[in-house]
Amino acid sequence: MYLISVTKAMMGLGITDIDTDYNNYKHHTDSYALRYNYERNFKKRFSNDLIADFENCLMEQMLSFDPVKEIKGAKFLIHLLRDKGMPFCFATGALPKPAMLKLEQCDIWFDQSILATSKTHESREEFVLDAIERAKRYYNQAEFSNIVSVGDGLWDLKTAQNLCLDFVGIGDKNKERLLKNGAKKCYSDLEEFRKTLF
Numbered sequence: 001m002y003l004i005s006v007t008k009a010m011m012g013l014g015i016t017d018i019d020t021d022y023n024n025y026k027h028h029t030d031s032y033a034l035r036y037n038y039e040r041n042f043k044k045r046f047s048n049d050l051i052a053d054f055e056n057c058l059m060e061q062m063l064s065f066d067p068v069k070e071i072k073g074a075k076f077l078i079h080l081l082r083d084k085g086m087p088f089c090f091a092t093g094a095l096p097k098p099a100m101l102k103l104e105q106c107d108i109w110f111d112q113s114i115l116a117t118s119k120t121h122e123s124r125e126e127f128v129l130d131a132i133e134r135a136k137r138y139y140n141q142a143e144f145s146n147i148v149s150v151g152d153g154l155w156d157l158k159t160a161q162n163l164c165l166d167f168v169g170i171g172d173k174n175k176e177r178l179l180k181n182g183a184k185k186c187y188s189d190l191e192e193f194r195k196t197l198f
Contacts, residue, residue, distance in 0.1 A: 001061070001062075001064075001065045001068070002068075002094075003022055004061075004065075004162065005058055005061035005062045005065065005093055006022075006024045006030060006058060006061075007020055008035055008057075008061045009054055009057035009058040009060075009061050009140075010033070010038075010054070010057075011081065012057040012060075012061075013034075013050065013053060013054060013057060014015065014041075014196060015037050015038055015041045015042075016041065016191070017037075017040065017041050018037050019036070019037060019040070020154065024081045027093075027118075027123050027124065028093050028124065028125075028153065029093035029094075029122050029123070029124065029154045030054075030055075030058070030093060030094050030095045030098070030118050031051060031095065031117035031118040031121075031122050031123075032122040033063065034046070034050065034054050034124075036121070038050065042099035045106050051095065052077055052121060053095050054095075055095045055096070055098065055119075056097075058095065058097075058098050059097050059098060059101065059151050062098055062101060062102075063101075065069055066120070067105035067106075068102045068106060069106070069107075070106035070108065071152075071170065071189055071190050072172070072189035072191050073109050073188060073189050073191025073192070073193070073194050074106060074190045075106060075107060075109075075140060076190075076191070076193045076194065077190045077191075077193070078108055078110075079109070080194065080197075080198055082109065084198075087135050087138075087139040087141065087144065087155070088114070088135070089114040089115070089116065089134055089135040089138070090091055090103075090110060090114060090115045090116065090132040091111035091116045091124075091127050091128045091130070091149075092115070092116070092117055092118070092127070092158050093097065093117075093124060093127070094117060094118065095117055095119050096112070096115065096117045096119055098115055099115060100112070100115070103162075112140070113134060113137070113138050114131065114134050114138050115129035115131075115134075116128070116130040116134055124155060124156070124159040125162055125163055127158055128149065128160075128163060128165075129163065132144070132147060137171055146166065147166065148165065148167070148168055149163075149165045149166065149167050149168070150167075150168045150170060150190075150193070151167070151168075151170065152170045152171040152174060153174060154174060154175070154177055154178065154181060155187060156169075156177050157169065158181075159172050161182060167183055167184075167185070168185045168186070168187065168193060169180055169183045169185065169186035169187070170186070170187055170188075170189060170190060170193060171188065171189070172188050173191075175188075
């Protein structure tokens with residue numbers, strides 16, 4: 001549903017020749033998808049001024065579909081982390097408004113201060129590092145002794161490996177690929193992962 005929304009939002013900006021093989025993109029982010037397809041269509045340099053229009057088109061497309069569903073255990077895990085005072089943050093390849101809409105549709109607590117998106121960073125490494133810096137400021141900590149990156153895609157694992165972060169894979173869809181590529185811990189959902197923590 002989300003990638004369909006991304007594709008239709010780009011079409012809404014007049015981009016007609018869209019490479020929908022999103023898994024093979026250099027960066028798995030909304031901002032990169034927009035720039036890459038804009039430049040290959042119009043043969044001219046992309047302007048960041050277009051991101052706001054794209055983000056609004058994307059929101060319209062998302063709202064035409066059923067609300068996204070929570071990954072089992074996500075809401076409860078965030079509640080527990082907050083309750084126990086354990087620092088966490090959100091890093092996503094989405095743009096801010098779509099990211100917040102998905103969290104709101106799942107009734108998951110968030111604070112924009114600890115939400116890093118692809119609005120300012122095209123690469124996953126950059127916005128994960130941004131998320132970590134945001135968490136340091138939010139929780140008033142100079143450093144974290146251990147950082148665990150949680151994700152469901154091969155690009156999430158590669159990002160964690162590139163940044164030397166511990167990684168936890170979520171979901172059965174990509175579990176085999178994640179394990180083959182070096183993931184040590186994979187769980188079917190966030191409820192199963194939470195049981196290993198508390």
